[in-house]
Amino acid sequence: MLKIQDIRELIKAIDQSSIEEFKYEQDGTKITMRKERKMIEQVQQVVQQAPISIPQQVVTTVQPQVENIVEKEVKQETPAVKPTNLHKITSPMVGTFYSSPSPDSAPYIKVGDQVKSDSVVCIVEAMKLMNEIEAEIKGEIVEILVENGQLVEYGQELFLVKPE
Known part of the structure; x- marks a missing residue:
């Protein structure tokens, strides 16, 4: 039988790993853990990690659309300043x-x-x-x-x- 501390450690280990689903069964005890990854978080990580390079001819033909998209991404990525007295x-x-x-x-x-x-x-x-x-x-x-x-x-x- 797993102790609560063992379960806590298991949750932390799975949370920090790339495993998305974990199942454990022993002596009639079953544990299933799943992580939900948000697509937005993954896209933001990719955008932050790799700079986007667009050929000049593409920039001139779709400039207004690209600017709007980039403005929206920058607004979403900018964290709001939170008051400290919360x-x-x-x-x-x-x-x-x-x-x-x-x-x-x-x-x-x-x-x-x-x-x-x-x-x-x-x-x-x-x-x-x-x-x-x-x-x-x-x-x-x-x-x-x-x-x-x-x-x-x-x-x-x-x-x-x-x-x-």
Whole structure:
């Protein structure tokens, strides 16, 4: 039987590797882990790693379109400056992040919502137990840092809150 520490180490190892899916089975215990790679992140990495060289004749014929595309990419790649006084809501355990109480329900919160210290902001499922996570502070949700259904680590930042 795997211990929780072994599972945590396994999650970290798979997260840092190029493996996209991992299955483990022993004595009736089954573990399946999958990583979702976003195409946008991969494209941005390629754009950052290799400069694009366009022949001059192509540049003159499609210049307006290329400029528009490059402007959009630069706007997307430029990170926004975040205020330093933001409170970080972190995961108290390893598990799966859920933004709503059920798949059909609306999310607990959205960016721009006001929360109180006892407001439920999400659920982290760990070992078939649904753990409601509270905001711990009164303020406005500035950013949601994880996707619905994503595996989260202990101490991983889930939300940024601008305190009141």
